[in-house]
Amino acid sequence: MLESCQNAQERWGGVHKxxxxxxxxxxxxxxxxDTLGAEPGAFSEKRAPLQEFCxxxxxxxxxxxxxxxxxxxxEAKAFHNQRGLELADTLYPRIDVITEKLLAFNDLCDEGKCVAEKFKELGGLLHERFELEDCLIEVLHTAHKEQVVAQA
Structure with a gap:
C-alpha cells in the first residue's frame, strides 16, 4: 500500500496543496x-496504538x-469535465460503502470489541479506497491541472 501512496504523491504532488x-x-x-499490524497483541494489550490508528x-x-x-x-464542474462528474457519480457510492465499514471498525474499537480479523479486512478496504480515490484525482483533477496551476 505504501508504494502506491508514494506513486500517487509523485503523480499529483505539488498540483494542489x-x-x-x-x-x-x-x-x-x-x-x-503497518505499525499496528506488526505489533503482537496490539488488539488485546496496547490500546494507545489502536486509538492512534483509529x-x-x-x-x-x-x-x-x-x-x-x-x-x-x-473543479470538474468549473472546467466542464462531464466525464469526471460521471465517474464520480459511479465511484462515490462504493467509497461510501467502504467508509461505512471503516467507521464501523472504529466504533468496534471504541467499544473495546476490536479484533485482529476485522483489522486485516481493513487492509483490503483501504487499498480499494485508495485506488478509487486515485482514479478520481486522475480524472477530476489532473485532466485540467495546467489550468488550475495557472489560476493558483
Missing part, C-alpha cells in the same frame, strides 16, 4: 496501519468526504 496534504495523511494512515483513520476519511471530494467535484 489540499491534495498534497491529503496524500500525506494517507501515507500516515498506511504507516499507522484517530488517523477517521481524520483521513473525514477529509476525503468533507474536503477533497467536494474540491474535486467543484
Amino acid at each position: 489540499l491534495i498534497d496534504r491529503w496524500l500525506q495523511d494517507r501515507n500516515e494512515l498506511i504507516t499507522a496501519y 484517530g488517523t483513520l477517521v481524520d483521513y476519511v473525514s477529509a476525503g468526504h468533507f474536503e477533497i471530494y467536494e474540491q474535486l467535484t467543484s
Whole structure:
C-alpha cells in the first residue's frame, strides 16, 4: 500500500496543496496501519496504538468526504469535465460503502470489541479506497491541472 501512496504523491504532488496534504495523511494512515499490524497483541494489550490508528483513520476519511471530494467535484464542474462528474457519480457510492465499514471498525474499537480479523479486512478496504480515490484525482483533477496551476 505504501508504494502506491508514494506513486500517487509523485503523480499529483505539488498540483494542489489540499491534495498534497491529503496524500500525506494517507501515507500516515498506511504507516499507522503497518505499525499496528506488526505489533503482537496490539488488539488485546496496547490500546494507545489502536486509538492512534483509529484517530488517523477517521481524520483521513473525514477529509476525503468533507474536503477533497467536494474540491474535486467543484473543479470538474468549473472546467466542464462531464466525464469526471460521471465517474464520480459511479465511484462515490462504493467509497461510501467502504467508509461505512471503516467507521464501523472504529466504533468496534471504541467499544473495546476490536479484533485482529476485522483489522486485516481493513487492509483490503483501504487499498480499494485508495485506488478509487486515485482514479478520481486522475480524472477530476489532473485532466485540467495546467489550468488550475495557472489560476493558483
